Amino acid sequence: MIQGTSAQPYLEYGRLIHAWRNEIKHTFAMVSGGTGIAEVRLKALEKGKAKPEWRELELLAKYFYVSVRDLLPFENDLKRGIKILRHKDACFFDQERAGRKQYSYWNRAMSQALPNFKPVELLLHLNRREDVILNRGHFFHQYTQVLHGGPVAYLWEWEGKVHEEIFTEGDSWLIPGFVPHAFYSPEPKNLGRILAITFGQNIGGDARQELALLRPENAARIIQDEKDYYPKGMDI
Numbered sequence: 001m002i003q004g005t006s007a008q009p010y011l012e013y014g015r016l017i018h019a020w021r022n023e024i025k026h027t028f029a030m031v032s033g034g035t036g037i038a039e040v041r042l043k044a045l046e047k048g049k050a051k052p053e054w055r056e057l058e059l060l061a062k063y064f065y066v067s068v069r070d071l072l073p074f075e076n077d078l079k080r081g082i083k084i085l086r087h088k089d090a091c092f093f094d095q096e097r098a099g100r101k102q103y104s105y106w107n108r109a110m111s112q113a114l115p116n117f118k119p120v121e122l123l124l125h126l127n128r129r130e131d132v133i134l135n136r137g138h139f140f141h142q143y144t145q146v147l148h149g150g151p152v153a154y155l156w157e158w159e160g161k162v163h164e165e166i167f168t169e170g171d172s173w174l175i176p177g178f179v180p181h182a183f184y185s186p187e188p189k190n191l192g193r194i195l196a197i198t199f200g201q202n203i204g205g206d207a208r209q210e211l212a213l214l215r216p217e218n219a220a221r222i223i224q225d226e227k228d229y230y231p232k233g234m235d236i
């Protein structure tokens with residue numbers, strides 16, 4: 001991640017604007033003419049001295065033929081390279097379905113740097129299968145492991161039929177996205193606790209092919225490239 005300085009607090013925005021302007025080799029005057037943003041303002045934005053307003057990002061994105069998203073810096077909330085979440089600080093909440101408390105949730109360590117990884121811990125309150133309401137499934141795949149207690153009953157729907165499997169401490173299982181599912185604790189005196197990690201994968205399929213096309217030696221330039229289009233002293 002590129003850190004801003006006190007003189008250039010919005011350098012991460014500026015570098016992205018610079019990178020896209022460099023990509024089409026347009027001068028500040030040209031970008032100003034095309035977007036209506038004053039040249040002096042464009043220079044301040046590129047130098048990271050001012051934070052772009054949303055309207056300016058929209059104008060620049062349109063001008064560069066990119067998405068506004070391409071002009072937003074990567075958000076990194078890691079400290080010393082890791083993200084820590086103490087149990088006492090975890091977001092805790094109950095989920096009710098049909099008037100009954102079905103699950104209690106603790107959100108576990110998540111990071112803006114890894115948006116496709118969402119771990120939650122669940123305490124399973126219901127004890128009878130007939131009280132359990134299956135969800136409709138979700139986009140992310142899911143890894144589940146029994147942390148404590150149990151048995152844990154797992155219900156899932158596959159090809160129109162609801163299946164049930166009983167798991168105990170240490171057991172784990174995986175489902176892909178959009179499989180409807182639910183959990184309950186068959187033994188009221190031994191409520192189950194599970195860790196459920198939903199996750200997505202962006203660096204697969206098309207993204208991998210495109211990275212291969214750009215070649216590994218150029219991959220670093222996707223993240224950061226401060227140099228001009230031509231080497232210095234070769235202005236053409």
Ligand SMILES: [Fe+2]
Pocket residue numbers: 138142181196
């Ligand atoms: Fe789930």
